[in-house]
Amino acid sequence: MMVDLFLVFLQVGALSIGGGYAAMPLIKSLTVDGYAWLTAVEFADLVTIAEMTPGPIALNAATFVGMRMAGLPGAIAATLGCVIPSILIVSILSWLYARFKSGKVMQSILGTLRPVVVALIASAAVTLIQVACTASGGGFSLPGCLLMIMAFIALRVKVKGKHINPILVMTLCGAGGILLHAVGWM
Numbered sequence: 001m002m003v004d005l006f007l008v009f010l011q012v013g014a015l016s017i018g019g020g021y022a023a024m025p026l027i028k029s030l031t032v033d034g035y036a037w038l039t040a041v042e043f044a045d046l047v048t049i050a051e052m053t054p055g056p057i058a059l060n061a062a063t064f065v066g067m068r069m070a071g072l073p074g075a076i077a078a079t080l081g082c083v084i085p086s087i088l089i090v091s092i093l094s095w096l097y098a099r100f101k102s103g104k105v106m107q108s109i110l111g112t113l114r115p116v117v118v119a120l121i122a123s124a125a126v127t128l129i130q131v132a133c134t135a136s137g138g139g140f141s142l143p144g145c146l147l148m149i150m151a152f153i154a155l156r157v158k159v160k161g162k163h164i165n166p167i168l169v170m171t172l173c174g175a176g177g178i179l180l181h182a183v184g185w186m
Contacts, residue, residue, distance in 0.1 A: 001070045002077040008035065009062040009081035014089070018117030020050075020057030024124035027061055037069055044131035052170060058082060143185045147173055 008030045016023030024047060031037045031046075038046060050060035059082050066078030100106045132148040135141035154169045 002073055004035065005066050005069060005074050006077040006081040009066070009078045010085060012058060012062065013082040013085035016058060016120075017113060018120055020059075020061075021124050022117055022120035023058040023061075025120060025127065027058065027065075028127060031065055037065060040131055040134075041136065044128065047128060048170075052167075143180045147176055147180075 011030065012023050012026055016026050028040075028043050032040055032043050046061055046064055047057075049064060050057045053060050059079060062078040062082035063075045066074035066076070068074075070077070097106065129148065133141055133145040135144065151169050151173050154164050154172075155166060157164060
């Protein structure tokens with residue numbers, strides 16, 4: 001199990017270009033579809049927990065999955081698997097960038113990667129929207145969709161020139177989810 005956790009998150013660390021949100025489709029593919037370590041609902045919970053806790057979302061996700069599957073040794077294996085490629089890749093890229101930053105090839109490479117990163121983030125967003133609008137029984141969840149839409153609007157609105165604190169929005173949505181579940185609407 002430790003080797004599997006290490007290798008899965010080694011892939012995530014090595015192949016997820018563009019940051020944590022870009023890694024989410026790959027993490028879902030490996031942990032939900034590939035190894036069946038998590039269900040789709042558990043994956044949505046993982047994203048929520050990984051986003052709420054301090055630190056990079058992909059690293060938090062690796063630690064969470066590792067801990068769930070094999071306790072503290074699993075968390076360490078998954079976390080190391082996730083960070084080792086980044087350490088190596090960033091070290092090499094920083095040397096290359098410092099040496100060739102003004103070259104046309106470097107600018108071409110960076111320009112090509114931008115749309116790919118946007119597509120990966122959009123894929124993660126679509127997955128989360130699907131999960132938010134799906135009831136626990138598998139059907140459509142109007143309350144879940146409405147809660148998601150209200151949270152999105154709340155996070156985009158400015159009050160006295162400032163955005164609403166995301167922790168407040170998450171807390172209110174959690175309370176709303178508990179209330180909706182208690183009355184049987186979710």
